[in-house]
Amino acid sequence: MSTEPILEAHDLAKRYGRRTWALTGIDLAIPQGGITALVGPNAAGKSTLIKTWVGFERPTRGNVTVAGIDPQKDRSSVLGLVGYVPQSPSLYDGLSIEDHLDLAVLLRPEFDRAYALRRLDQLGIPAGQGAKSLSGGQQAQVALALALGTRASILLLDEPLASLDPLARREFLHVLTDAVRSEGATALLSSHIVTDVEQACDRLVVLGVGKILLHDTVSDALATHWLATEGAATPAGAAIGSFGGPSGERLTLVRQPASSVGPDLRPASLEEVVLGYLASGRVVPGEAAA
Numbered sequence: 001m002s003t004e005p006i007l008e009a010h011d012l013a014k015r016y017g018r019r020t021w022a023l024t025g026i027d028l029a030i031p032q033g034g035i036t037a038l039v040g041p042n043a044a045g046k047s048t049l050i051k052t053w054v055g056f057e058r059p060t061r062g063n064v065t066v067a068g069i070d071p072q073k074d075r076s077s078v079l080g081l082v083g084y085v086p087q088s089p090s091l092y093d094g095l096s097i098e099d100h101l102d103l104a105v106l107l108r109p110e111f112d113r114a115y116a117l118r119r120l121d122q123l124g125i126p127a128g129q130g131a132k133s134l135s136g137g138q139q140a141q142v143a144l145a146l147a148l149g150t151r152a153s154i155l156l157l158d159e160p161l162a163s164l165d166p167l168a169r170r171e172f173l174h175v176l177t178d179a180v181r182s183e184g185a186t187a188l189l190s191s192h193i194v195t196d197v198e199q200a201c202d203r204l205v206v207l208g209v210g211k212i213l214l215h216d217t218v219s220d221a222l223a224t225h226w227l228a229t230e231g232a233a234t235p236a237g238a239a240i241g242s243f244g245g246p247s248g249e250r251l252t253l254v255r256q257p258a259s260s261v262g263p264d265l266r267p268a269s270l271e272e273v274v275l276g277y278l279a280s281g282r283v284v285p286g287e288a289a290a
């Protein structure tokens with residue numbers, strides 16, 4: 001895995017209308033290779049950030065690049081590198097899967113129809129089937145196959161798991177992980193629930209309302225975060241944020257190297273890491289100032 005950044009944002013701020021700051025000055029550099037989870041609550045700005053990378057939203061301030069290219073300056077080059085699956089992707093009801101593949105080839109002559117077909121075949125989704133008769137999970141798989149068929153080296157997937165049942169989620173992540181590993185691609189997928197993506201992801205970006213609260217590898221995040229229960233001594237300056245535990249107790253997320261952790265602290269799960277950072281960055285949606 002190279003460390004060359006492939007998705008970057010530089011002081012990126014985005015305002016909709018007069019007052020809604022969706023993003024408030026984001027600096028981010030995601031290295032090439034592997035899967036990054038972009039996790040944050042509803043209205044955090046996940047879709048806005050992803051759409052900015054594909055040039056569908058224009059920054060109010062700052063800029064973004066994809067493999068060094070600014071989509072505002074050269075959107076077609078960026079679109080040639082990226083497979084993008086929007087939130088709630090819409091297949092055409094009246095068309096079969098095969099029709100969708102034909103359409104993909106029409107839009108993008110280098111579209112690898114055979115590869116997309118093979119992926120669907122492995123999942124037992126017949127290409128002759130009408131899009132309307134597919135389950136939510138199958139529709140998500142078709143959308144993913146359409147993105148993978150572009151053979152793009154960068155995949156941007158906006159909440160691809162939101163409408164899937166647990167088994168379909170697992171299957172989707174399995175297909176994605178396999179494709180990313182075998183092709184050496186870079187994928188970014190957003191979710192509002194970290195447990196959904198935990199097993200599949202190499203890196204984690206936590207987005208609060210309009211700002212980055214954490215960007216780390218999953219393994220480093222797990223190795224350096226701890227939980228203190230109420231009354232436990234938390235080392236000065238190490239507390240990130242506090243939130244309510246399952247039985248109403250107050251839990252505090254602490255960031256510290258493993259070597260200096262006292263007996264009162266226990267390792268935090270990835271979900272607890274996210275909760276701690278979200279608690280630290282709690283802002284009223286839409287009222288964040290850039």
Ligand SMILES: Nc1ncnc2c1ncn2[C@@H]1O[C@H](COP(=O)(O)OP(=O)(O)O)[C@@H](O)[C@H]1O
Pocket residue numbers: 016017020021022040041042043044045046047048049285286
């Ligand atoms: N086209 C738009 N016009 C006005 N406000 C928008 C638009 N798109 C998003 N927003 C607002 O920007 C904020 C971030 O939205 P979004 O990027 O969709 O967040 P997420 O994907 O994390 O749920 C929200 O407050 C949302 O209401």
Ligand SMILES: [Mg+2]
Pocket residue numbers: 046047048087158159
């Ligand atoms: Mg969204």
